[in-house]
Amino acid sequence: MITMREIAKRTGVSVSTVSLVMNHHDEGRVNPQTAAMVRETAHKLGYKVNPLARSLRTNSTRILGFISDEVATTPFAGGMILGAQTAASQLGYMLITVSTDGGVREDDEIDALKRYGVDGFLYAEMSNRVTDVPSKLLDYPTVLADATDRNGTIPSVVPDEFSIGYDATSYLVKAGCQRIAYVGCDAPGVEQAQSGRLAGYQAALRDGGMPYDESLVTNVTEPKTAVESVHDLFDRERPDGFFCFNDARTLYVYETAARHGLTIGKDISVVGVDHHRVFAETLYPALTTVELPHFEMGYWAAVKLVSLIDAQAVTNLKPPTTTAAIPPIDANTPKIHCTLLKKGSVALH
Structure with a gap:
């Protein structure tokens, strides 16, 4: 087993210097070139810190x-x-x-x-x-x-929940969407994300020269009513772009677009949030999303x-x-x- 004493002998420095370096306490105490030499030598020799010995010595388990x-x-x-x-x-x-x-x-x-x-x-x-x-x-x-x-x-x-909503919606604005809907979430425990993403959505519309229209917003939780709500939004408002609270909610948009004979990525644009692996690897065309x-x-x-x-x-x-x-x-x-x-x-x- 390689010891600090052997590293000290190989590098020509004291055992205390080796200890400072190997325990990450060398800044301001050991010359940087010397510290680098000690670390390189320790690595070449295969030195491993003994966590039990160090915890007894420093009163820290790391x-x-x-x-x-x-x-x-x-x-x-x-x-x-x-x-x-x-x-x-x-x-x-x-x-x-x-x-x-x-x-x-x-x-x-x-x-x-x-x-x-x-x-x-x-x-x-x-x-x-x-x-x-x-x-x-x-x-x-x-x-x-x-x-x-x-x-x-x-x-x-x-x-940054605000920037999530702002960046997603701004991308839809720049893509040429004229009526951008928000499919949000009213489940308990997500108030921080919901309020921030909605505020970002509203700001991006404003900066893109579009008015905020409450009729283009629906907050959904339970799957059956969520599908019905998005379906109704399609029929009522004819949006051409959707920003969804998360990737799971984009599934309702994909499904409803298919029912209406519309093609995602051509007739309808969709942006989600999460980069959830299941949806990223399943939905076609591949989902544009904000990665958390x-x-x-x-x-x-x-x-x-x-x-x-x-x-x-x-x-x-x-x-x-x-x-x-x-x-x-x-x-x-x-x-x-x-x-x-x-x-x-x-x-x-």
Whole structure:
């Protein structure tokens, strides 16, 4: 087993210098060229940090706890967890993920993670909402992902809901659509997303020289009534463009267009939100959609959390290539500008 002492001997520096470098405490203490040489030598020798020894020495386990009440049931959890895990790994941390019911079991899971000695917590929702942070987390470094602290004291990262609605609708305006409908969502728990996307839709119409017309808006939840509502909107208003709250709602537009003998991407233009894999790989023509930044939120949240734990800025970190830009880590409550993925469902005139 390779030790710090052997790395020190190979590089001609002290064991304490090697320790600073391998434990990411070298900034401002060790010459950057020396630190790079130590890391390169450690890598060539196959040095592995002993997490148990380090935790006993530093009173830090370098473990992050990831908590959500929907981790096991949402198709987007994987992206957020992968983002957090990628950042944690780059920074020498490990991620433990637990799924809760948001009630008593949540407190039990938090207590269990504390017994494991986690250094901090990521608390995630799977749809953007204002949330009450569990009181058991308030004495630990904590960062929220896809949620905003109701009291405004905990760092958080969410999608820019306004820009989602604005960019999607602006694309339909530029494509030449004259009557653009919005198929929204009135289900509980999505108020942040619904209000932001609707406001973006209204602003894009205004900036495109089109009046906002309430008769072109329908908010739907239950599938049967949703199909009927979109069908009625077709008959009543004859829209030629649709911005939908999410990809699932675009299915109602595709179905109703087929009933009317209209072709998506030719007679009718549609833009969704999510880049949900099922719809992205199933609908034809392929759906133009705004991708939600689940990986980016998880990545930012984990890096932010480590910066709180270490009480210093995280530097010398090379973020992975992502669809949306990852916000600066020194921001406290950033909103990520999501990316519009242009495919075949919009007719370009």
